[in-house]
Amino acid sequence: MPEFQAPVGTRDVLPPDSARWERLIALFAERVGRAGYGLVVSPVFEDVSVFERVGEATDVVRKEMYDFEDKGGRHLALRPEGTASVVRAWVQHRPTLPFKAWYAAPSFRYERPQAGRYRQHHQLGVEALGSDDADLDVEVIALAWGLYRDVGLNGVRLLLNSLGDQKCRPTYLAALREYLTEHREELCDEHKTRIDENPLRVLDCKRESCVRVTAEAPRMVDYLCDECAAHFSRVREGLGELDVAFELEPRLVRGLDYYTRTTFEFQAPALESAQNGIGGGGRYDALTEQLGGPPTPGIGFGIGIERVLLACDAEGVFPAPTAAVEVFVVDVTESAALGIVHELREAGVRADRAFDNRSMKAQFKLADRSGARLAIVVGPDERERGIAKVQSLKGDKAEEEVKLEEVVEHVKGRLVE
Numbered sequence: 278m279p280e281f282q283a284p285v286g287t288r289d290v291l292p293p294d295s296a297r298w299e300r301l302i303a304l305f306a307e308r309v310g311r312a313g314y315g316l317v318v319s320p321v322f323e324d325v326s327v328f329e330r331v332g333e334a335t336d337v338v339r340k341e342m343y344d345f346e347d348k349g350g351r352h353l354a355l356r357p358e359g360t361a362s363v364v365r366a367w368v369q370h371r372p373t374l375p376f377k378a379w380y381a382a383p384s385f386r387y388e389r390p391q392a393g394r395y396r397q398h399h400q401l402g403v404e405a406l407g408s409d410d411a412d413l414d415v416e417v418i419a420l421a422w423g424l425y426r427d428v429g430l431n432g433v434r435l436l437l438n439s440l441g442d443q444k445c446r447p448t449y450l451a452a453l454r455e456y457l458t459e460h461r462e463e464l465c466d467e468h469k470t471r472i473d474e475n476p477l478r479v480l481d482c483k484r485e486s487c488v489r490v491t492a493e494a495p496r497m498v499d500y501l502c503d504e505c506a507a508h509f510s511r512v513r514e515g516l517g518e519l520d521v522a523f524e525l526e527p528r529l530v531r532g533l534d535y536y537t538r539t540t541f542e543f544q545a546p547a548l549e550s551a552q553n554g555i556g557g558g559g560r561y562d563a564l565t566e567q568l569g570g571p572p573t574p575g576i577g578f579g580i581g582i583e584r585v586l587l588a589c590d591a592e593g594v595f596p597a598p599t600a601a602v603e604v605f606v607v608d609v610t611e612s613a614a615l616g617i618v619h620e621l622r623e624a625g626v627r628a629d630r631a632f633d634n635r636s637m638k639a640q641f642k643l644a645d646r647s648g649a650r651l652a653i654v655v656g657p658d659e660r661e662r663g664i665a666k667v668q669s670l671k672g673d674k675a676e677e678e679v680k681l682e683e684v685v686e687h688v689k690g691r692l693v694e
């Protein structure tokens with residue numbers, strides 16, 4: 278085993294698998310770009326308070342923050358999720374509203390490594406600040422939905438809930454707390470002691486005992502004030518108009534405390550239930566204030582790249598592209614490959630060659646392995662006659678002779694056939 282390995286809980290993504298990442302991010306960028314979202318690149322670490330401020334009493338802050346002290350004595354943390362950084366950046370620079378942003382960035386959690394969970398994982402996401410219009414909720418959810426369709430995932434379930442707002446949630450939390458306190462002895466060990474702190478977390482608990490108790494618990498949707506009820510109803514109506522299928526899940530809460538009103542999660546049933554969440558998000562109308570900005574409504578989501586690709590594997594969709602190049606130049610004269618490959622690439626053709634003056638046979642082996650459709654072959658005889666052989670590497674292996682100066686045009690023509 279080599280001396281150095283990727284750190285525990287991380288992994289390398291190499292070609293050809295990385296081609297799917299590239300494609301996934303490109304599809305996402307294209308889709309959200311069409312909807313007016315612009316790329317935000319923010320630091321991978323922030324003052325730890327940025328994340329603490331938005332995540333009081335959550336597991337992320339409690340146990341999983343990847344924090345450290347730098348050489349200047351600053352207490353920093355690697356970003357555990359995307360929203361806080363983007364909102365901090367908005368509060369700092371205050372670009373005009375509405376502010377529609379997207380990102381593709383790593384997130385970090387210091388947790389016990391297990392299958393499908395990494396200390397560094399990668400997320401695609403959007404944040405839209407400046408409006409509490411329910412149509413914006415629909416737009417944001419439909420963007421994520423569209424990406425799953427782009428990669429060919431068919432089984433994705435969208436779970437939807439409303440968490441109310443500061444006006445109606447306190448009444449609900451009181452009712453929930455009362456109910457959970459009555460059933461305290463039936464809850465799992467962790468939640469017996471944590472009802473008062475954040476009763477919503479109990480709804481999120483996957484342990485059988487808690488699941489049984491919360492099945493009958495009061496539901497936020499029954500406590501929504503008129504404004505929140507109207508908002509939620511418009512979200513459902515809008516999703517219906519766009520043919521985005523959803524299921525109401527009254528126990529759906531998000532892991533972070535700043536979420537208000539609309540909350541949603543995407544699940545891939547093809548994955549094990551412990552790790553079938555492939556994306557989610559919600560409205561966070563109270564977040565900008567917590568980061569020192571003016572009250573500004575917002576909504577966003579994050580999609581886990583690793584999880585989406587796992588779901589694609591499970592459904593057998595979105596395979597890695599097989600051919601890295603289209604044309605391979607086989608040249609044993611040491612005179613033609615450099616120029617031809619350059620011309621091909623400048624002409625927009627994906628092309629490669631061998632190095633180190635290898636034999637014809639060895640070069641053809643590399644050509645086959647490259648996945649290229651065509652080989653351009655130059656030997657001493659061809660060079661003498663000012664021609665190249667263009668040979669099909671797939672199917673009939675037909676070959677034809679082409680003048681050297683016309684070979685790039687010829688090959689371009691063949692590739693579009």
Ligand SMILES: [Zn+2]
Binds near residue numbers: 464482483487
């Ligand atoms: Zn529990």
Ligand SMILES: [Zn+2]
Binds near residue numbers: 446
């Ligand atoms: Zn309300």
